[in-house]
Amino acid sequence: xxxxxxxxxxxxxxxxxxxxxxxxxxxxxxxxxxxxxxxxxxxxxxxxxxxxxxxxxxxxxxxxxxxxxxxxxxxxxxxxxxxxxxxxxxxxxxxxxxxxxxxxxxxxxxxxxxxxxxxxxxxxxxxxxxxxxxxxxxxxxxxxxxxxxxxxxxxxxxxxxxxxxxxxxxxxxxxxxxxxxxxxxxxxxxxxxxxxxxxxxxxxxxxxxxxxxxxxxxxxxxxxxxxxxxxxxxxxxxxxxxxxxxxxxxxxxxxxxxxxxxxxxxxxxxxxxxxxxxxxxxxxxxxxxxxxxxxxxxxxxxxxxxxxxxxxxxxxxxxxxxxxxxxxxxxxxxxxxxxxxxxxxxxxxxxxx
Ligand SMILES: [Zn+2]
Numbered sequence: 001x002x003x004x005x006x007x008x009x010x011x012x013x014x015x016x017x018x019x020x021x022x023x024x025x026x027x028x029x030x031x032x033x034x035x036x037x038x039x040x041x042x043x044x045x046x047x048x049x050x051x052x053x054x055x056x057x058x059x060x061x062x063x064x065x066x067x068x069x070x071x072x073x074x075x076x077x078x079x080x081x082x083x084x085x086x087x088x089x090x091x092x093x094x095x096x097x098x099x100x101x102x103x104x105x106x107x108x109x110x111x112x113x114x115x116x117x118x119x120x121x122x123x124x125x126x127x128x129x130x131x132x133x134x135x136x137x138x139x140x141x142x143x144x145x146x147x148x149x150x151x152x153x154x155x156x157x158x159x160x161x162x163x164x165x166x167x168x169x170x171x172x173x174x175x176x177x178x179x180x181x182x183x184x185x186x187x188x189x190x191x192x193x194x195x196x197x198x199x200x201x202x203x204x205x206x207x208x209x210x211x212x213x214x215x216x217x218x219x220x221x222x223x224x225x226x227x228x229x230x231x232x233x234x235x236x237x238x239x240x241x242x243x244x245x246x247x248x249x250x251x252x253x254x255x256x257x258x259x260x261x262x263x264x265x266x267x268x269x270x271x272x273x274x275x276x277x278x279x280x281x282x283x284x285x286x287x288x289x290x291x292x293x294x295x296x297x298x299x300x301x302x303x304x305x306x307x308x309x310x311x312x313x314x315x316x317x318x319x320x321x322x323x324x325x326x327x328x329x330x331x332x333x334x335x336x337x338x339x340x341x342x343x344x345x346x347x348x349x350x351x352x353x
Pocket of ligand 1: 089090224228264265
């Protein structure tokens with residue numbers, strides 16, 4: 001654990017979180033969740049922890065959906081104070097099962113970003129296909145070459161599965177969208193496995209009726225493309241189909257209303273500079289990434305999000321603003337170090353000056 005984390009763990013409960021909350025009162029924090037499960041699984045959120053978090057947000061902050069936050073900003077010319085936004089990606093059924101009843105109980109709004117082709121069951125999300133493949137096999141009996149990737153021999157167990165998973169996911173993300181699907185199909189073929197025709201229960205999406213019900217009860221249903229490609233790996237016309245197609249499906253099935261958007265995967269490599277313009281043209285009021293840094297909500301079409309889940313330390317760090325302040329502090333230290341080193345260089349006798 002780094003010095004920064006240690007300091008927060010010590011000082012946070014002794015007023016550090018309260019202090020950060022006060023300093024960051026005009027900087028909304030957007031939290032990001034993906035899957036919910038009971039019993040808990042690593043990296044997900046369980047109803048027990050989620051209820052504690054929702055109650056904490058309700059008692060200490062001003063909860064908004066993302067579209068609510070953007071509408072407030074447009075109306076008042078500034079962000080609301082102490083705002084926290086809960087966002088959930090993709091459109092899995094577990095949101096309806098575990099998270100929605102809690103949000104409804106506490107009357108806390110949230111934003112659910114859905115991949116419309118997934119909701120229509122035309123596809124299952126490609127990372128789930130990789131997860132599913134790895135759950136079907138006990139070992140890689142001989143080295144396999146799929147495209148540029150060589151998969152080494154080895155057992156598949158709790159220890160090695162995440163390593164293979166990361167390798168196959170990273171390789172998929174390095175490919176253009178069509179090549180990525182081709183890679184996953186070839187991978188299955190080489191492993192001698194056929195994908196089921198329907199989406200397996202653990203990866204099932206919500207349906208339009210459930211989405212309509214939630215939309216009527218304070219949940220914004222936002223856009224997350226049609227097929228969940230990395231938008232860093234598509235051309236302008238493909239991006240247009242993904243962004244506008246998603247908007248049209250949402251408006252057709254759930255009625256026309258203002259919404260926000262979320263870039264799939266959401267890392268810097270999943271992004272291209274023309275995307276915010278397209279998202280704005282499709283009349284989304286704002287858009288979010290999947291990482292946090294010191295830019296926070298500065299650009300409405302590239303707002304940063306803080307990871308959340310069952311890790312309460314991460315939750316408090318993200319919600320209070322400590323994580324955001326940490327990014328600012330780190331940058332300040334880096335700049336100071338750079339300017340110090342720069343000054344030393346200039347003053348050094350061996351320099352060219
Ligand atoms: Zn996603």
